[in-house]
Amino acid sequence: MFTPCKGGITAPKGFQAAGIHCGIKKAKKDLSMVYTSTRASVAAVFTLNKVQAAPILVNKAQLSKSSYARAIVVNSGNANTCTGERGMIDAWAMAHSAACALHIPEEEVHVSSTGVIGQYLPIEKITEGIKTIASLLKPEGHADAAEAIMTTDTFMKECSVKFQIDGKESCIGGMSKGSGMIAPNMATMLAFVTTDVAITPQLLQQALQETVDRTFNRISVDGDTSTNDMVTVLANGEAGNNQLTNVSDAGYAAFYVALEHVLTELSKMIVLDGEGATKFIEVKVTGATTEQAAVQAARSISNSNLVKTAFHGEDANWGRILCAVGYSGIEFNPADVEISFGNVPILRRNYVIDFSEDDAKQVLMKKEIAVTVQLNQGNAEATFWTCDLSKKYVDINANYRT
């Protein structure tokens, strides 16, 4: 249905981007901009944390005024969270400066921040930076933009794919940043996605919400939900397809599958680059009575410190996995559960344990580990992605602020 392509967020037609150093961080890039020459449908999902960063509040206000957008401006190095009225003024100033520099309506600018919590933005540096960055936008700017949203990420996170829709070549590109806990404070997960598909804001929002539920909402590094999390998609229609307005429209399925793929790849990269992570773990729960139950069980396993430390130690400690399902809140019969690591069956029904520690070790020694938990209660399933818990996680987070 789709094939990988190069170009990240500037792969789709009509998008430009840039990334620069404006002075929030000492030397690294810290300001990013994405721009579309054609006005784009916009959809976004935001953190459910009650403590919401100023840029989150600004974007919600923007969406209440307009379902279209032209630009996203993002700074790293400072989260503009818990900064009260002054923080709101600064976040609005970012939107305002970008609107002026790009000659577009203010409500068509979305803003985002990631980094230290509880400190005021150096807003003059940022507004000066916005003037500069607006003049540097280019159709090949994706990597600079992806670099400038990084905090403690150890690699850039980009993905883009192309596919046909109405016989037109279409494209989706994206970038994300992960749980490299930021200059000080908390795992902030940001993702920005662009596409040249023509689609209404309403349908775009629906597609985003559904795919985020199966991608970004199914990853765990430490179970802490940040105050700044956001995923935004811009769809500018330059592919020239008949505008998608309904889930039954020809072409919607192709778009949906491609979007889910891009979000999946960006999600997995966040886990791969999780703080202190040495292993990527795919937790698949099958045989659940409902998808909701499968998600609940998979989340409980993925968030368990005991499960994560056991994987770190390459220890086939299946009891911790069953225990985590046990306190997840779902209904099931523990004696029905089967657990495999890769292709190696570890636990069979009725607590039959008959595996070679060597076989298990062969799987657990790998960098990427697939765990399957078959509940044998029904036909629903869900997949979650997580990482191990290492001493380096403690190192990174014990003294982050200072």
Add this chain to the structure above:
Amino acid sequence: MFTPCKGGITAPKGFQAAGIHCGIKKAKKDLSMVYTSTRASVAAVFTLNKVQAAPILVNKAQLSKSSYARAIVVNSGNANTCTGERGMIDAWAMAHSAACALHIPEEEVHVSSTGVIGQYLPIEKITEGIKTIASLLKPEGHADAAEAIMTTDTFMKECSVKFQIDGKESCIGGMSKGSGMIAPNMATMLAFVTTDVAITPQLLQQALQETVDRTFNRISVDGDTSTNDMVTVLANGEAGNNQLTNVSDAGYAAFYVALEHVLTELSKMIVLDGEGATKFIEVKVTGATTEQAAVQAARSISNSNLVKTAFHGEDANWGRILCAVGYSGIEFNPADVEISFGNVPILRRNYVIDFSEDDAKQVLMKKEIAVTVQLNQGNAEATFWTCDLSKKYVDINANYRT
């Protein structure tokens, strides 16, 4: 109302105990017994994990047959969990052997196990051990018994107090074991409490449930709920008071306060001895709209890896605390929140931050740290106890099974 006294679980009149090595562990004590010559009202609370160890299922069956008990037999070194039918047979064999050795009805024996998950008990060693231990019971046996329930605990956990009821001297004693993750698998929290107060099984159960909710249910080491957790109280009435049958009875308040104190002390000791813990942290949430909301916020803070690593690093990272309240699910206005470490105000209303890092460090350097989070939304409050997250926790848990 009450004063500390010596004697642990054998401090109350009529109780005897012993602890021996029966051969589950290599050399350390691994079998414990508590016995009362007078039949006692019994009350118990058990883990809510859907995966329940065999001894938990046996005790539930015993309680359905009788509200009275005479003995508790506990082994450490093997949790008898996920052991299927054979595990049930073994757990019943423990009850049966103890009943024979002590010449008491089988339904008056409660059993408990803690240790490795998914392995069969060496039941012959245990039933042999039960014969021996029954002959070694003595009124000064509390310390041996407390030692024999330890797994990776680094110290024995005992507490006892005396108080007046109806002009009679009464006593409550207890022992617990903590989250030293057991020979392999999961944090098992066990506590056994004895008293010579005369009280009906029904009222004892009510008192236990309420006090456990404010003590053992308010501690966190790693947020994983074990399959073997249990707290059992035996009340044999030897103090000679008029039997307590109703919450309004004279003397019930004195008993309740003393019971809550003993459970609080035993709970705190478990946190103090948490795996890899270097600091004991008391999290007090005040100004909540309901006690339930205060508990929810305090639990969210106490379970956050980011909060726990920051305390480990002695970093005044208040943003992580506010963030954890934000995703706890309670309703509140973040701008109203105030946070203090010890007596040092860190965050004031409207995100006013004005503290000396040196003052904060003075508090954070200590072994015991009090954190107060004032929500300013109402008058309810709750206290939780937790510990920091250290690299040693990862060490202990990465290779526990092998």
